Amino acid sequence: xxxxxxxxxxxxxxxxxxxxxxxxxxxxxxxxxxxxxxxxxxxxxxxxxxxxxxxxxxxxxxxxxxxxxxxxxxxxxxxxxxxxxxxxxxxxxxxxxxxxxxxxxxxxxxxxxxxxxxxxxxxxxxxxxxxxxxxxxxxxxxxxxxxxxxxxxxxxxxxxxxxxxxxxxxxxxxxxxxxxxxxxxxxxxxxxxxxxxxxxxxxxxxxxxxxxxxxxxxxxxxxxxxxxxxxxxxxxxxxxxxxxxxxxxxxxxxxxxxxxxxxxxxxxxxxxxxx
Amino acid sequence: xxxxxxxxxxxxxxxxxxxxxxxxxxxxxxxxxxxxxxxxxxxxxxxxxxxxxxxxxxxxxxxxxxxxxxxxxxxxxxxxxxxxxxxxxxxxxxxxxxxxxxxxxxxxxxxxxxxxxxxxxxxxxxxxxxxxxxxxxxxxxxxxxxxxxxxxxxxxxxxxxxxxxxxxxxxxxxxxxxxxxxxxxxxxxxxxxxxxxxxxxxxxxxxxxxxxxxxxxxxxxxxxxxxxxxxxxxxxxxxxxxxxxxxxxxxxxxxxxxxxxxxxxxxxxxxxxxx
Numbered sequence: 001x002x003x004x005x006x007x008x009x010x011x012x013x014x015x016x017x018x019x020x021x022x023x024x025x026x027x028x029x030x031x032x033x034x035x036x037x038x039x040x041x042x043x044x045x046x047x048x049x050x051x052x053x054x055x056x057x058x059x060x061x062x063x064x065x066x067x068x069x070x071x072x073x074x075x076x077x078x079x080x081x082x083x084x085x086x087x088x089x090x091x092x093x094x095x096x097x098x099x100x101x102x103x104x105x106x107x108x109x110x111x112x113x114x115x116x117x118x119x120x121x122x123x124x125x126x127x128x129x130x131x132x133x134x135x136x137x138x139x140x141x142x143x144x145x146x147x148x149x150x151x152x153x154x155x156x157x158x159x160x161x162x163x164x165x166x167x168x169x170x171x172x173x174x175x176x177x178x179x180x181x182x183x184x185x186x187x188x189x190x191x192x193x194x195x196x197x198x199x200x201x202x203x204x205x206x207x208x209x210x211x212x213x214x215x216x217x218x219x220x221x222x223x224x225x226x227x228x229x230x231x232x233x234x235x236x237x238x239x240x241x242x243x244x245x246x247x248x249x250x251x252x253x254x255x256x257x258x259x260x261x262x263x264x265x266x267x268x269x270x271x272x273x274x275x
Numbered sequence: 276x277x278x279x280x281x282x283x284x285x286x287x288x289x290x291x292x293x294x295x296x297x298x299x300x301x302x303x304x305x306x307x308x309x310x311x312x313x314x315x316x317x318x319x320x321x322x323x324x325x326x327x328x329x330x331x332x333x334x335x336x337x338x339x340x341x342x343x344x345x346x347x348x349x350x351x352x353x354x355x356x357x358x359x360x361x362x363x364x365x366x367x368x369x370x371x372x373x374x375x376x377x378x379x380x381x382x383x384x385x386x387x388x389x390x391x392x393x394x395x396x397x398x399x400x401x402x403x404x405x406x407x408x409x410x411x412x413x414x415x416x417x418x419x420x421x422x423x424x425x426x427x428x429x430x431x432x433x434x435x436x437x438x439x440x441x442x443x444x445x446x447x448x449x450x451x452x453x454x455x456x457x458x459x460x461x462x463x464x465x466x467x468x469x470x471x472x473x474x475x476x477x478x479x480x481x482x483x484x485x486x487x488x489x490x491x492x493x494x495x496x497x498x499x500x501x502x503x504x505x506x507x508x509x510x511x512x513x514x515x516x517x518x519x520x521x522x523x524x525x526x527x528x529x530x531x532x533x534x535x536x537x538x539x540x541x542x543x544x545x546x547x548x549x550x
Binding site: 225 | 405415418428431432456459461462465480496499500504510513516517521522523524525527528529530531532534535536546548549550
Protein backbone atom coordinates (compact mmCIF):
# COMPACT_ATOMS: atom_id res chain seq x y z
CA UNK A 1 0.00 0.00 0.00
CA UNK A 2 1.34 3.44 -0.91
CA UNK A 3 1.46 6.11 1.78
CA UNK A 4 -1.88 7.87 2.26
CA UNK A 5 -2.16 11.17 0.38
CA UNK A 6 -3.87 12.65 3.46
CA UNK A 7 -5.65 15.96 3.08
CA UNK A 8 -2.59 17.46 1.43
CA UNK A 9 -2.88 20.41 3.81
CA UNK A 10 0.57 20.18 5.35
CA UNK A 11 3.84 18.30 5.44
CA UNK A 12 3.85 14.57 6.03
CA UNK A 13 4.82 13.61 9.59
CA UNK A 14 8.05 11.87 10.52
CA UNK A 15 8.15 8.10 10.22
CA UNK A 16 10.51 6.75 12.88
CA UNK A 17 11.42 3.08 12.79
CA UNK A 18 13.58 2.00 15.77
CA UNK A 19 15.65 -1.20 15.76
CA UNK A 20 14.33 -2.43 19.11
CA UNK A 21 15.81 -2.30 22.64
CA UNK A 22 15.98 1.49 22.62
CA UNK A 23 17.44 3.07 25.74
CA UNK A 24 14.48 3.99 27.96
CA UNK A 25 15.85 5.19 31.27
CA UNK A 26 19.27 6.87 31.51
CA UNK A 27 19.71 8.40 28.06
CA UNK A 28 16.51 7.89 26.06
CA UNK A 29 17.88 9.87 23.10
CA UNK A 30 15.56 8.37 20.51
CA UNK A 31 12.37 8.59 22.56
CA UNK A 32 13.19 12.17 23.58
CA UNK A 33 13.71 13.23 19.99
CA UNK A 34 10.40 11.63 19.02
CA UNK A 35 8.67 13.45 21.89
CA UNK A 36 10.26 16.71 20.73
CA UNK A 37 8.77 16.23 17.26
CA UNK A 38 5.38 15.45 18.87
CA UNK A 39 5.26 18.72 20.82
CA UNK A 40 7.61 18.16 23.76
CA UNK A 41 6.05 18.44 27.18
CA UNK A 42 2.73 19.31 25.60
CA UNK A 43 2.80 16.16 23.49
CA UNK A 44 -0.14 13.79 23.58
CA UNK A 45 1.37 10.35 22.89
CA UNK A 46 -0.83 7.38 22.08
CA UNK A 47 0.85 4.00 22.51
CA UNK A 48 -0.23 0.93 20.53
CA UNK A 49 1.01 -2.17 22.40
CA UNK A 50 -0.76 -4.68 20.14
CA UNK A 51 2.40 -6.47 18.96
CA UNK A 52 3.19 -7.48 22.52
CA UNK A 53 1.43 -10.21 24.46
CA UNK A 54 2.69 -8.78 27.76
CA UNK A 55 -0.10 -6.93 29.53
CA UNK A 56 2.27 -4.39 31.08
CA UNK A 57 3.76 -3.18 27.77
CA UNK A 58 1.22 -0.37 27.42
CA UNK A 59 1.43 0.89 31.03
CA UNK A 60 5.23 0.52 30.93
CA UNK A 61 5.58 2.87 27.94
CA UNK A 62 3.12 5.33 29.52
CA UNK A 63 5.49 5.50 32.52
CA UNK A 64 8.56 5.83 30.23
CA UNK A 65 7.03 8.76 28.35
CA UNK A 66 5.85 10.37 31.60
CA UNK A 67 9.40 10.09 32.97
CA UNK A 68 10.64 11.92 29.86
CA UNK A 69 8.24 14.72 30.76
CA UNK A 70 5.21 14.01 28.60
CA UNK A 71 2.08 15.08 30.48
CA UNK A 72 -0.33 13.13 28.34
CA UNK A 73 0.62 9.55 27.42
CA UNK A 74 -2.04 6.87 26.97
CA UNK A 75 -2.13 3.37 25.55
CA UNK A 76 -4.98 1.84 23.63
CA UNK A 77 -5.34 -1.91 24.21
CA UNK A 78 -6.17 -3.06 20.69
CA UNK A 79 -6.43 -6.80 21.22
CA UNK A 80 -8.91 -7.72 18.50
CA UNK A 81 -10.03 -6.41 15.14
CA UNK A 82 -13.28 -5.36 16.85
CA UNK A 83 -11.22 -3.11 19.15
CA UNK A 84 -9.98 -1.34 16.02
CA UNK A 85 -13.51 -0.14 15.26
CA UNK A 86 -14.06 1.56 18.65
CA UNK A 87 -14.86 5.24 18.34
CA UNK A 88 -13.27 6.14 21.66
CA UNK A 89 -9.92 4.70 20.53
CA UNK A 90 -10.15 6.45 17.17
CA UNK A 91 -10.93 9.68 18.98
CA UNK A 92 -7.80 9.27 21.13
CA UNK A 93 -5.73 8.79 17.97
CA UNK A 94 -7.16 11.94 16.41
CA UNK A 95 -6.41 13.96 19.53
CA UNK A 96 -2.83 12.69 19.69
CA UNK A 97 0.28 14.60 18.57
CA UNK A 98 2.36 11.42 18.23
CA UNK A 99 1.80 7.67 17.89
CA UNK A 100 4.15 5.03 19.27
CA UNK A 101 3.93 1.36 18.25
CA UNK A 102 5.68 -1.10 20.57
CA UNK A 103 7.63 -4.26 19.81
CA UNK A 104 6.42 -7.83 19.89
CA UNK A 105 5.24 -9.80 16.87
CA UNK A 106 4.63 -7.78 13.72
CA UNK A 107 2.17 -10.39 12.45
CA UNK A 108 -0.06 -9.62 15.45
CA UNK A 109 0.05 -5.97 14.40
CA UNK A 110 -0.73 -6.63 10.77
CA UNK A 111 -3.46 -9.21 11.41
CA UNK A 112 -5.23 -7.16 14.11
CA UNK A 113 -4.79 -3.63 12.67
CA UNK A 114 -4.61 -4.36 8.95
CA UNK A 115 -7.43 -2.78 6.94
CA UNK A 116 -9.23 -1.42 10.03
CA UNK A 117 -10.18 2.21 10.77
CA UNK A 118 -7.23 2.33 13.21
CA UNK A 119 -4.74 1.49 10.44
CA UNK A 120 -6.47 3.99 8.17
CA UNK A 121 -6.32 6.66 10.89
CA UNK A 122 -2.60 6.09 11.50
CA UNK A 123 -1.90 6.38 7.77
CA UNK A 124 -3.96 9.54 7.32
CA UNK A 125 -2.77 11.24 10.50
CA UNK A 126 0.85 10.59 9.52
CA UNK A 127 0.20 11.94 6.02
CA UNK A 128 -1.21 15.09 7.62
CA UNK A 129 1.80 15.67 9.85
CA UNK A 130 1.69 13.41 12.88
CA UNK A 131 4.97 11.65 13.76
CA UNK A 132 4.67 7.89 14.07
CA UNK A 133 7.42 5.94 15.85
CA UNK A 134 7.66 2.21 16.25
CA UNK A 135 10.22 -0.10 17.76
CA UNK A 136 11.13 -3.61 16.58
CA UNK A 137 7.82 -5.11 15.36
CA UNK A 138 6.49 -1.54 15.42
CA UNK A 139 9.25 -0.61 12.96
CA UNK A 140 8.78 -3.69 10.79
CA UNK A 141 5.09 -2.87 10.17
CA UNK A 142 5.81 0.61 8.76
CA UNK A 143 6.73 0.00 5.10
CA UNK A 144 4.55 -1.08 2.21
CA UNK A 145 6.26 -4.48 2.36
CA UNK A 146 6.90 -5.85 5.85
CA UNK A 147 9.42 -8.52 6.78
CA UNK A 148 7.08 -10.81 8.68
CA UNK A 149 9.64 -13.43 9.61
CA UNK A 150 12.48 -15.52 8.36
CA UNK A 151 15.83 -16.88 9.31
CA UNK A 152 18.05 -14.90 11.61
CA UNK A 153 21.63 -15.96 12.21
CA UNK A 154 23.79 -18.40 10.32
CA UNK A 155 21.88 -17.85 7.10
CA UNK A 156 23.02 -16.80 3.67
CA UNK A 157 20.35 -15.50 1.30
CA UNK A 158 18.03 -18.29 0.12
CA UNK A 159 14.72 -18.31 -1.71
CA UNK A 160 12.84 -19.34 1.42
CA UNK A 161 14.87 -17.22 3.83
CA UNK A 162 12.24 -14.57 4.46
CA UNK A 163 8.48 -14.09 4.65
CA UNK A 164 7.02 -10.84 3.38
CA UNK A 165 3.61 -9.44 4.20
CA UNK A 166 1.80 -6.22 3.41
CA UNK A 167 2.61 -3.57 6.01
CA UNK A 168 1.07 -0.25 7.04
CA UNK A 169 2.52 1.55 4.04
CA UNK A 170 3.78 4.68 5.82
CA UNK A 171 6.73 4.51 3.41
CA UNK A 172 7.18 2.62 0.16
CA UNK A 173 10.81 3.42 -0.55
CA UNK A 174 12.36 0.96 1.87
CA UNK A 175 12.30 -2.46 3.46
CA UNK A 176 13.05 -2.36 7.19
CA UNK A 177 14.72 -5.00 9.33
CA UNK A 178 15.51 -4.53 13.02
CA UNK A 179 17.80 -5.98 15.73
CA UNK A 180 19.98 -6.01 12.63
CA UNK A 181 23.58 -6.54 13.69
CA UNK A 182 22.50 -8.18 16.94
CA UNK A 183 20.58 -10.93 15.15
CA UNK A 184 22.80 -11.20 12.06
CA UNK A 185 20.03 -10.39 9.62
CA UNK A 186 21.95 -9.32 6.53
CA UNK A 187 21.05 -12.60 4.83
CA UNK A 188 17.32 -12.23 5.27
CA UNK A 189 17.32 -8.55 4.27
CA UNK A 190 19.26 -9.46 1.12
CA UNK A 191 16.76 -12.22 0.40
CA UNK A 192 13.87 -9.79 0.79
CA UNK A 193 15.56 -7.21 -1.43
CA UNK A 194 16.41 -9.74 -4.11
CA UNK A 195 12.75 -10.64 -4.73
CA UNK A 196 12.25 -7.27 -6.39
CA UNK A 197 15.18 -4.90 -5.99
CA UNK A 198 13.26 -1.64 -6.32
CA UNK A 199 13.42 -0.57 -2.68
CA UNK A 200 16.30 0.24 -0.37
CA UNK A 201 17.02 -2.10 2.53
CA UNK A 202 17.37 -0.50 5.94
CA UNK A 203 18.88 -2.64 8.71
CA UNK A 204 18.39 -0.97 12.08
CA UNK A 205 20.58 -1.91 15.01
CA UNK A 206 19.13 -2.01 18.49
CA UNK A 207 18.89 1.42 20.19
CA UNK A 208 19.13 3.00 16.75
CA UNK A 209 16.46 4.82 14.76
CA UNK A 210 15.94 6.36 11.34
CA UNK A 211 14.02 9.66 11.54
CA UNK A 212 12.46 9.83 8.07
CA UNK A 213 11.20 13.28 7.10
CA UNK A 214 8.56 14.33 4.58
CA UNK A 215 11.14 14.42 1.77
CA UNK A 216 12.15 10.81 2.28
CA UNK A 217 15.46 11.66 3.91
CA UNK A 218 16.38 10.11 7.23
CA UNK A 219 18.82 10.90 9.99
CA UNK A 220 20.36 8.23 12.19
CA UNK A 221 19.85 8.62 15.94
CA UNK A 222 21.14 6.24 18.61
CA UNK A 223 24.11 4.16 19.66
CA UNK A 224 24.35 1.66 16.79
CA UNK A 225 24.43 1.90 13.02
CA UNK A 226 21.95 1.76 10.20
CA UNK A 227 23.06 -0.61 7.44
CA UNK A 228 21.76 0.61 4.09
CA UNK A 229 21.71 -1.90 1.23
CA UNK A 230 20.91 -0.28 -2.12
CA UNK A 231 20.16 -2.91 -4.76
CA UNK A 232 19.32 -0.43 -7.52
CA UNK A 233 22.54 -1.19 -9.42
CA UNK A 234 22.18 -4.95 -9.02
CA UNK A 235 23.96 -6.48 -12.00
CA UNK A 236 23.16 -10.15 -11.39
CA UNK A 237 20.83 -12.19 -9.21
CA UNK A 238 20.25 -15.94 -9.26
CA UNK A 239 17.02 -15.63 -7.23
CA UNK A 240 14.90 -16.46 -10.27
CA UNK A 241 16.68 -19.73 -10.96
CA UNK A 242 18.16 -21.01 -7.71
CA UNK A 243 16.97 -24.25 -6.14
CA UNK A 244 15.12 -23.98 -2.83
CA UNK A 245 17.58 -23.89 0.04
CA UNK A 246 20.59 -23.11 -2.14
CA UNK A 247 22.42 -19.84 -1.57
CA UNK A 248 21.60 -16.95 -3.88
CA UNK A 249 24.18 -14.94 -5.82
CA UNK A 250 23.79 -11.15 -5.80
CA UNK A 251 26.30 -8.88 -7.55
CA UNK A 252 26.63 -5.12 -7.45
CA UNK A 253 24.89 -4.14 -4.23
CA UNK A 254 25.83 -0.86 -2.61
CA UNK A 255 26.43 -0.87 1.12
CA UNK A 256 26.57 2.09 3.50
CA UNK A 257 27.14 1.97 7.26
CA UNK A 258 25.56 5.04 8.87
CA UNK A 259 26.22 6.14 12.45
CA UNK A 260 24.50 8.80 14.58
CA UNK A 261 24.06 12.08 12.73
CA UNK A 262 24.58 10.58 9.29
CA UNK A 263 21.73 11.06 6.82
CA UNK A 264 20.44 9.20 3.77
CA UNK A 265 18.25 10.43 0.95
CA UNK A 266 16.04 7.55 -0.16
CA UNK A 267 15.06 9.33 -3.37
CA UNK A 268 18.55 10.01 -4.69
CA UNK A 269 19.99 7.05 -2.74
CA UNK A 270 22.78 9.20 -1.35
CA UNK A 271 24.35 9.11 2.12
CA UNK A 272 25.47 12.38 3.73
CA UNK A 273 28.01 12.43 6.53
CA UNK A 274 27.41 13.97 9.97
CA UNK A 275 30.73 15.85 9.69
CA UNK B 276 54.68 -9.09 2.92
CA UNK B 277 54.10 -9.32 -0.82
CA UNK B 278 53.81 -12.75 -2.41
CA UNK B 279 57.19 -14.34 -3.11
CA UNK B 280 58.38 -13.86 -6.71
CA UNK B 281 59.58 -17.50 -6.65
CA UNK B 282 61.88 -18.63 -9.42
CA UNK B 283 59.54 -17.19 -12.02
CA UNK B 284 59.77 -20.51 -13.87
CA UNK B 285 56.08 -21.32 -13.94
CA UNK B 286 52.63 -20.22 -12.93
CA UNK B 287 51.90 -19.38 -9.32
CA UNK B 288 50.01 -22.17 -7.47
CA UNK B 289 46.44 -21.88 -6.32
CA UNK B 290 45.80 -20.21 -2.98
CA UNK B 291 42.73 -21.81 -1.40
CA UNK B 292 41.29 -20.23 1.72
CA UNK B 293 38.39 -22.24 3.20
CA UNK B 294 35.89 -20.75 5.67
CA UNK B 295 36.21 -23.58 8.20
CA UNK B 296 34.04 -26.63 8.90
CA UNK B 297 34.47 -27.96 5.37
CA UNK B 298 32.62 -31.19 4.61
CA UNK B 299 35.10 -34.01 5.16
CA UNK B 300 33.23 -37.29 4.84
CA UNK B 301 30.15 -37.60 2.60
CA UNK B 302 30.75 -34.92 -0.03
CA UNK B 303 34.20 -33.40 0.51
CA UNK B 304 33.86 -31.20 -2.58
CA UNK B 305 36.44 -28.63 -1.53
CA UNK B 306 39.08 -31.07 -0.35
CA UNK B 307 38.63 -33.21 -3.48
CA UNK B 308 39.10 -30.21 -5.74
CA UNK B 309 42.25 -29.24 -3.85
CA UNK B 310 43.55 -32.80 -4.19
CA UNK B 311 42.81 -32.67 -7.90
CA UNK B 312 44.94 -29.56 -8.26
CA UNK B 313 47.71 -31.27 -6.25
CA UNK B 314 47.90 -34.26 -8.58
CA UNK B 315 44.89 -36.40 -7.66
CA UNK B 316 45.65 -39.90 -6.43
CA UNK B 317 49.35 -39.28 -7.00
CA UNK B 318 49.27 -36.17 -4.82
CA UNK B 319 51.69 -35.85 -1.94
CA UNK B 320 49.86 -33.71 0.63
CA UNK B 321 51.68 -32.22 3.59
CA UNK B 322 49.44 -31.11 6.46
CA UNK B 323 50.44 -28.34 8.87
CA UNK B 324 48.33 -28.73 12.04
CA UNK B 325 50.16 -26.02 14.01
CA UNK B 326 47.10 -23.79 14.54
CA UNK B 327 45.37 -26.57 16.46
CA UNK B 328 46.22 -27.64 20.00
CA UNK B 329 44.48 -30.98 19.49
CA UNK B 330 47.06 -33.73 18.99
CA UNK B 331 44.83 -35.70 16.63
CA UNK B 332 44.33 -32.87 14.11
CA UNK B 333 47.30 -33.97 11.99
CA UNK B 334 46.48 -37.71 11.95
CA UNK B 335 42.80 -36.90 11.39
CA UNK B 336 43.50 -34.97 8.19
CA UNK B 337 45.91 -37.70 7.02
CA UNK B 338 42.97 -40.13 7.31
CA UNK B 339 40.61 -37.70 5.56
CA UNK B 340 42.96 -37.28 2.60
CA UNK B 341 43.60 -41.02 2.45
CA UNK B 342 39.84 -41.64 2.38
CA UNK B 343 39.64 -39.27 -0.60
CA UNK B 344 42.19 -41.49 -2.33
CA UNK B 345 45.48 -39.71 -1.72
CA UNK B 346 48.22 -42.32 -1.37
CA UNK B 347 50.72 -40.00 0.27
CA UNK B 348 49.45 -37.70 3.03
CA UNK B 349 51.68 -36.72 5.93
CA UNK B 350 51.52 -34.14 8.70
CA UNK B 351 54.46 -32.26 10.12
CA UNK B 352 54.07 -31.47 13.83
CA UNK B 353 55.47 -27.94 13.92
CA UNK B 354 55.03 -27.11 17.59
CA UNK B 355 57.90 -24.66 18.11
CA UNK B 356 59.93 -22.23 16.04
CA UNK B 357 62.84 -24.69 16.38
CA UNK B 358 60.69 -27.29 14.60
CA UNK B 359 60.47 -24.88 11.67
CA UNK B 360 64.23 -25.17 11.12
CA UNK B 361 64.26 -28.97 10.80
CA UNK B 362 65.69 -30.14 7.49
CA UNK B 363 63.53 -33.28 7.41
CA UNK B 364 60.35 -31.22 7.61
CA UNK B 365 61.60 -28.80 4.95
CA UNK B 366 62.46 -31.76 2.76
CA UNK B 367 58.91 -33.09 3.13
CA UNK B 368 57.52 -29.71 2.07
CA UNK B 369 59.75 -29.65 -1.01
CA UNK B 370 58.65 -33.14 -1.99
CA UNK B 371 54.96 -32.26 -1.60
CA UNK B 372 52.55 -31.46 -4.41
CA UNK B 373 50.11 -29.65 -2.10
CA UNK B 374 50.13 -28.06 1.36
CA UNK B 375 47.14 -28.02 3.71
CA UNK B 376 47.01 -25.76 6.79
CA UNK B 377 44.43 -26.73 9.40
CA UNK B 378 42.22 -24.58 11.61
CA UNK B 379 42.81 -23.53 15.20
CA UNK B 380 44.31 -20.23 16.27
CA UNK B 381 45.91 -18.17 13.52
CA UNK B 382 48.17 -16.43 16.05
CA UNK B 383 49.75 -19.79 16.82
CA UNK B 384 50.46 -20.17 13.12
CA UNK B 385 51.92 -16.70 12.71
CA UNK B 386 54.01 -16.77 15.90
CA UNK B 387 55.42 -20.26 15.30
CA UNK B 388 55.87 -20.17 11.51
CA UNK B 389 56.40 -16.45 10.91
CA UNK B 390 59.81 -15.63 9.46
CA UNK B 391 61.08 -19.23 9.62
CA UNK B 392 62.38 -21.39 6.75
CA UNK B 393 59.03 -23.22 6.78
CA UNK B 394 57.12 -19.98 6.08
CA UNK B 395 59.69 -19.08 3.43
CA UNK B 396 59.35 -22.52 1.84
CA UNK B 397 55.53 -22.30 1.71
CA UNK B 398 55.74 -18.88 0.08
CA UNK B 399 58.32 -19.94 -2.51
CA UNK B 400 56.73 -23.29 -3.29
CA UNK B 401 53.37 -21.60 -3.84
CA UNK B 402 55.00 -18.99 -6.08
CA UNK B 403 56.49 -21.82 -8.11
CA UNK B 404 53.20 -23.62 -8.60
CA UNK B 405 52.26 -25.60 -5.50
CA UNK B 406 48.64 -25.25 -4.36
CA UNK B 407 48.26 -24.20 -0.73
CA UNK B 408 44.92 -24.70 1.00
CA UNK B 409 44.00 -23.65 4.52
CA UNK B 410 40.84 -23.82 6.56
CA UNK B 411 39.67 -21.31 9.17
CA UNK B 412 42.90 -20.15 10.90
CA UNK B 413 44.73 -21.71 7.94
CA UNK B 414 42.77 -19.38 5.65
CA UNK B 415 43.23 -16.33 7.87
CA UNK B 416 47.03 -16.62 7.75
CA UNK B 417 47.22 -16.50 3.95
CA UNK B 418 47.07 -12.79 3.07
CA UNK B 419 49.64 -10.08 3.63
CA UNK B 420 47.41 -8.71 6.40
CA UNK B 421 45.79 -11.29 8.66
CA UNK B 422 42.74 -10.79 10.85
CA UNK B 423 44.21 -12.05 14.11
CA UNK B 424 41.13 -11.56 16.23
CA UNK B 425 38.34 -9.21 17.10
CA UNK B 426 34.70 -9.08 17.89
CA UNK B 427 32.35 -11.56 16.32
CA UNK B 428 28.61 -11.18 16.69
CA UNK B 429 26.58 -8.20 17.82
CA UNK B 430 29.25 -5.75 16.69
CA UNK B 431 29.07 -2.82 14.37
CA UNK B 432 32.38 -1.52 12.98
CA UNK B 433 34.44 0.21 15.68
CA UNK B 434 38.04 1.40 15.86
CA UNK B 435 38.98 -1.40 18.26
CA UNK B 436 36.80 -4.07 16.64
CA UNK B 437 39.60 -6.03 15.02
CA UNK B 438 43.25 -6.94 15.48
CA UNK B 439 45.44 -7.19 12.41
CA UNK B 440 48.77 -8.98 12.16
CA UNK B 441 51.20 -9.71 9.35
CA UNK B 442 50.23 -12.92 7.59
CA UNK B 443 52.01 -15.33 5.23
CA UNK B 444 51.58 -13.01 2.26
CA UNK B 445 50.45 -15.59 -0.30
CA UNK B 446 48.13 -12.88 -1.60
CA UNK B 447 48.14 -9.13 -1.03
CA UNK B 448 44.93 -8.21 -2.81
CA UNK B 449 42.50 -9.29 -0.12
CA UNK B 450 41.66 -9.52 3.55
CA UNK B 451 40.13 -12.85 4.51
CA UNK B 452 37.64 -13.61 7.26
CA UNK B 453 36.13 -17.04 7.87
CA UNK B 454 33.08 -18.64 9.56
CA UNK B 455 31.67 -15.45 8.09
CA UNK B 456 27.88 -15.68 8.11
CA UNK B 457 27.95 -18.24 10.91
CA UNK B 458 29.76 -15.88 13.29
CA UNK B 459 28.27 -12.60 12.03
CA UNK B 460 31.63 -11.09 11.11
CA UNK B 461 30.63 -8.35 8.68
CA UNK B 462 31.37 -5.73 11.34
CA UNK B 463 34.92 -6.83 11.97
CA UNK B 464 35.70 -7.27 8.28
CA UNK B 465 34.40 -3.74 7.63
CA UNK B 466 36.55 -2.46 10.49
CA UNK B 467 39.62 -4.16 9.04
CA UNK B 468 38.89 -2.79 5.56
CA UNK B 469 38.28 0.71 6.83
CA UNK B 470 41.79 1.06 8.27
CA UNK B 471 43.18 1.27 4.74
CA UNK B 472 40.64 0.50 2.04
CA UNK B 473 43.06 -0.69 -0.62
CA UNK B 474 42.25 -4.40 -0.45
CA UNK B 475 39.10 -6.37 -1.08
CA UNK B 476 37.39 -8.06 1.86
CA UNK B 477 36.53 -11.73 1.43
CA UNK B 478 34.13 -13.26 3.95
CA UNK B 479 34.12 -17.04 3.64
CA UNK B 480 31.21 -19.05 4.97
CA UNK B 481 31.81 -22.42 6.52
CA UNK B 482 32.19 -25.27 3.99
CA UNK B 483 32.98 -22.66 1.36
CA UNK B 484 36.28 -21.89 -0.36
CA UNK B 485 37.79 -19.41 -2.77
CA UNK B 486 40.10 -21.09 -5.30
CA UNK B 487 42.41 -18.22 -6.26
CA UNK B 488 44.39 -18.77 -9.44
CA UNK B 489 47.65 -17.24 -10.65
CA UNK B 490 45.81 -14.32 -12.24
CA UNK B 491 44.16 -13.31 -8.97
CA UNK B 492 40.73 -14.60 -9.97
CA UNK B 493 38.87 -16.93 -7.67
CA UNK B 494 36.03 -19.39 -8.04
CA UNK B 495 33.63 -20.20 -5.21
CA UNK B 496 33.34 -23.87 -4.22
CA UNK B 497 31.14 -25.24 -1.45
CA UNK B 498 27.73 -24.99 0.14
CA UNK B 499 27.75 -21.41 1.44
CA UNK B 500 28.54 -18.03 -0.04
CA UNK B 501 31.54 -15.77 -0.28
CA UNK B 502 30.71 -12.20 0.73
CA UNK B 503 32.90 -9.77 -1.19
CA UNK B 504 33.20 -6.23 0.18
CA UNK B 505 34.97 -3.89 -2.23
CA UNK B 506 35.88 -0.60 -0.51
CA UNK B 507 37.69 0.90 -3.52
CA UNK B 508 34.89 3.41 -4.16
CA UNK B 509 34.56 4.36 -0.48
CA UNK B 510 33.30 7.94 -0.46
CA UNK B 511 33.36 8.59 3.29
CA UNK B 512 34.81 6.98 6.40
CA UNK B 513 34.78 8.29 9.96
CA UNK B 514 37.49 5.82 11.06
CA UNK B 515 40.06 8.58 11.32
CA UNK B 516 37.99 10.70 13.68
CA UNK B 517 35.65 8.41 15.58
CA UNK B 518 35.92 7.99 19.35
CA UNK B 519 37.01 4.58 20.60
CA UNK B 520 34.02 2.28 20.90
CA UNK B 521 31.73 4.45 18.80
CA UNK B 522 30.37 3.02 15.57
CA UNK B 523 32.13 3.94 12.34
CA UNK B 524 30.39 5.38 9.27
CA UNK B 525 31.35 3.92 5.90
CA UNK B 526 29.68 5.09 2.67
CA UNK B 527 29.93 3.68 -0.81
CA UNK B 528 31.01 0.09 -0.26
CA UNK B 529 30.26 -2.45 -2.95
CA UNK B 530 28.84 -5.78 -1.86
CA UNK B 531 28.65 -9.03 -3.82
CA UNK B 532 27.23 -12.34 -2.61
CA UNK B 533 28.87 -15.19 -4.55
CA UNK B 534 27.61 -18.78 -4.52
CA UNK B 535 29.21 -21.96 -5.87
CA UNK B 536 30.55 -21.53 -9.39
CA UNK B 537 30.60 -17.74 -9.26
CA UNK B 538 33.95 -16.09 -9.88
CA UNK B 539 35.59 -12.82 -8.88
CA UNK B 540 38.52 -11.02 -10.44
CA UNK B 541 40.44 -9.28 -7.66
CA UNK B 542 42.37 -7.12 -10.13
CA UNK B 543 39.42 -5.63 -11.99
CA UNK B 544 37.13 -6.12 -8.93
CA UNK B 545 34.48 -7.75 -11.09
CA UNK B 546 32.18 -10.67 -10.22
CA UNK B 547 31.25 -13.16 -12.92
CA UNK B 548 28.19 -15.38 -12.63
CA UNK B 549 28.24 -19.17 -12.78
CA UNK B 550 25.39 -19.12 -15.33
